[in-house]
Amino acid sequence: MNIEQIVDAQRRYFSTGKTFDIKYRLAALDKLKASIKKHEAELLDAIKQDLGKSASESFMCEVGLTLSEITHFRKHLRSWARTKRKCTPLTNFHAKSMIVQEPYGVVLIMSPWNYPVLLTLEPLIGAIAAGNCAVVKPSAYSPETSKVMHQLISETFSPEYVTVVTGGRAENADLLEQKFDYIFFTGGVTVGKLVMEKASKHLTPVTLELGGKSPCIIDHTANLRIAARRITFGKFLNCGQTCIAPDYVLVEKSVHDEFLSLLKEETTKMYGKDILANKDYGKMVNQKHFDRVSGLIAKEKVVYGGRLKQETLQIEPTILDNVTPGDAVMQEEIFGPVLPIITVADTNEAADFIRNRPKPLALYLFTSDRKVEKQFLREVPFGGGCVNDTIIHIATNNLPFGGVGNSGMGSYHGKKTFETFSHAKSVVKKYTWLDISMRYQPYASWKDKLIRMFLK
Numbered sequence: 001m002n003i004e005q006i007v008d009a010q011r012r013y014f015s016t017g018k019t020f021d022i023k024y025r026l027a028a029l030d031k032l033k034a035s036i037k038k039h040e041a042e043l044l045d046a047i048k049q050d051l052g053k054s055a056s057e058s059f060m061c062e063v064g065l066t067l068s069e070i071t072h073f074r075k076h077l078r079s080w081a082r083t084k085r086k087c088t089p090l091t092n093f094h095a096k097s098m099i100v101q102e103p104y105g106v107v108l109i110m111s112p113w114n115y116p117v118l119l120t121l122e123p124l125i126g127a128i129a130a131g132n133c134a135v136v137k138p139s140a141y142s143p144e145t146s147k148v149m150h151q152l153i154s155e156t157f158s159p160e161y162v163t164v165v166t167g168g169r170a171e172n173a174d175l176l177e178q179k180f181d182y183i184f185f186t187g188g189v190t191v192g193k194l195v196m197e198k199a200s201k202h203l204t205p206v207t208l209e210l211g212g213k214s215p216c217i218i219d220h221t222a223n224l225r226i227a228a229r230r231i232t233f234g235k236f237l238n239c240g241q242t243c244i245a246p247d248y249v250l251v252e253k254s255v256h257d258e259f260l261s262l263l264k265e266e267t268t269k270m271y272g273k274d275i276l277a278n279k280d281y282g283k284m285v286n287q288k289h290f291d292r293v294s295g296l297i298a299k300e301k302v303v304y305g306g307r308l309k310q311e312t313l314q315i316e317p318t319i320l321d322n323v324t325p326g327d328a329v330m331q332e333e334i335f336g337p338v339l340p341i342i343t344v345a346d347t348n349e350a351a352d353f354i355r356n357r358p359k360p361l362a363l364y365l366f367t368s369d370r371k372v373e374k375q376f377l378r379e380v381p382f383g384g385g386c387v388n389d390t391i392i393h394i395a396t397n398n399l400p401f402g403g404v405g406n407s408g409m410g411s412y413h414g415k416k417t418f419e420t421f422s423h424a425k426s427v428v429k430k431y432t433w434l435d436i437s438m439r440y441q442p443y444a445s446w447k448d449k450l451i452r453m454f455l456k
Contacts, residue, residue, distance in 0.1 A: 001159070002174075003135075003175055004178060006159065006165070009160040010134075010160050010161070011133075013133055013158075013161055014105050014132070019132065022078060022081055025081075025128055025130075026074065026077060028128050028157070029074055029125065029129060031157070032070065033070045033071075035155060036152065037067070038152075040059075040063055042151075043058070043117055043145065044058045044063065046142075047062065047144075050141075050144050051113075051239070051241070051283065052239070052314075054279070054282075056280070057237070057282075061115065061118065062118040063117055063118075065122075065395060066121045066125075069125050069397065069413075070125055072397045072414055073126075073418070076414075076415065080418045081131075083098050083099065084098060084099045085098050086098060088428070090454060091455065092428060093434075095428050095429060095430040095431060096428070097426070097427070098426075099425065099426055100425040101130070101422045102131075102422060102424075102425045103132045104182040104422070104423055105132060105133070105181035105182075106132065106134070107127050107132045107133070107183070107184065107421060108178075108180040108184070109127065109136045110137045110172070110183070110185045110186065110187065111138050112186045112243075114242060114243070114285070115242070117145060119186050120136060122417065123186075124136060126412060126418050126420060127184070128162070129421075131422075133162065134163075135162075135165060135175065136149070137172065138164065139187075140168040141286060142285065146166050149164060176195060176198035177198070179202045182204065182205055182207075183195060183199050183204055184421075185209065189210050189212075189406060192208045195208065207402070207408075207409065208409050208410065209401075209403065209408050209412075210406065210408040211243040212358055212360045212403070212406055213330070213332075213334075213360055214244055214246060214247045214363060214364070215247065215360060215363055215364070216248070216250065217249075217250050217350045217363070217365045217366065218249060218250070218259055219347050219350075219366065219372055220252050220254045220255050222366035222367050222368065223368070223388070226366075226388065228259060228263040228265070229266045230388070230389050231263065231390055232270055232317075234390025235317075236267070236270075236337050238282055239282040239283060239314075239337050240338065240339075241284070241285065241335055242391065245334075246339065247334055247360075248329075248339065248340040249341050250342050250350040250353060251344070252344060263319060263339075267304065267305075267317050271317060275305070276309050276316055281314070282314075284315060286313070289335070290310075290313045293315055293336030293338060294308055297329070298328070301322055302320060303319050303320065303321040303341075304319035305317045306318045315337050316337070320338065320340045320341065322343075323341060351376060351380050354380050358405060359382060359383070360382045360407055361403045361408065362382060362385045363376065364385055364387075364389070365388070366387075367388070373387055381404060381405070382407075383401075383407050384399070384400075398414055399413060400413055401416075
């Protein structure tokens with residue numbers, strides 16, 4: 001079937017009403033979980049081929065989180081899907097108000113290459129749980145994982161319910177010409193704008209999970225060793241190819257030298273002295289991204305790392321110091337293992353620095369000062385983040401994850417994913433045993449008094 005036929009087949013299947021049954025959705029989630037477990041070794045191997053990730057990292061950050069999300073959905077789905085009663089104002093006496101969760105219909109999920117399992121299946125879990133049919137489009141930049149995902153989903157679901165479309169730009173373009181009921185896109189800002197433009201032709205609602213330059217702020221009260229260790233973990237995980245990875249560090253001048261020393265020490269401790277020989281250290285996804293990130297490294301500012309291994313597409317964890325806002329590395333999201341350090345006088349300067357730039361997807365503040373914490377959480381815009389840690393907010397089922405402004409729109413994770421793929425339908429059920437006439441014409445002074453009594 002071509003793409004138009006796939007969408008038509010799914011629309012016909014949705015119209016049968018089978019996916020509205022909660023038992024059907026729960027059974028689908030069970031099938032997906034069993035299939036993930038069955039293909040776990042193949043998924044881990046495919047991720048290794050595409051991104052060089054170790055099996056431990058891939059399970060921790062992808063397969064394991066996906067399985068955990070299904071478990072969370074299985075536990076809560078009946079409650080989330082239940083019709084919810086809401087208070088009814090006296091002006092609507094006698095009636096009851098409720099919200100009915102309704103699936104959108106046929107949805108499109110476009111996923112990226114950097115976490116090709118997690119960022120494909122996590123939205124799919126929500127789409128299935130909400131009662132939709134789904135077309136899944138994994139990235140062409142992670143071909144081995146896309147092959148396994150295609151096999152996994154094809155074995156688990158009929159194509160009129162859930163199907164995978166593989167390919168590159170031509171397939172993406174064809175998909176975006178179709179009328180979907182919802183589009184969930186994870187990727188870069190440029191393609192995100194195109195997705196939104198195409199969706200607008202059909203007035204299709206969208207969630208855009210994008211990226212940006214996510215800052216770390218280190219003040220003089222921070223536990224510097226913990227900060228260095230947790231920034232090292234968040235930054236160099238998946239070779240820096242994480243949308244919420246720390247992109248740059250703003251460190252107060254008074255603790256700059258000590259923090260930088262600890263950052264070097266923790267990086268060596270975590271990855272070894274010969275990092276490019278570490279079998280658990282990953283690689284850049286392809287030559288294009290290897291060249292792009294390599295081009296951001298100003299050799300005169302390298303204070304740690306900086307080695308390149310062309311044949312394996314590896315870039316050593318690299319720390320740049322004395323970076324200025326005008327440097328090339330500060331003009332785009334790095335999305336690689338390069339960490340610029342910028343010195344600031346205090347946290348006020350750091351806050352102004354961030355506010356004067358596009359709103360970041362994540363922000364990481366390291367401080368022991370409650371006033372500074374309150375300042376950043378209340379006054380500095382960002383999608384989500386952590387105080388005294390990095391990236392772990394993404395692994396919390398009960399917290400929505402998403403961007404703001406240039407870093408995206410909409411959010412998901414846990415219940416929020418279910419809500420993202422559901423239309424909250426507002427309904428008032430009016431009883432017929434009583435019909436107060438004050439709203440009907442002809443109007444009269446007594447009616448006006450009653451109306452004014454209730455509406456004030």
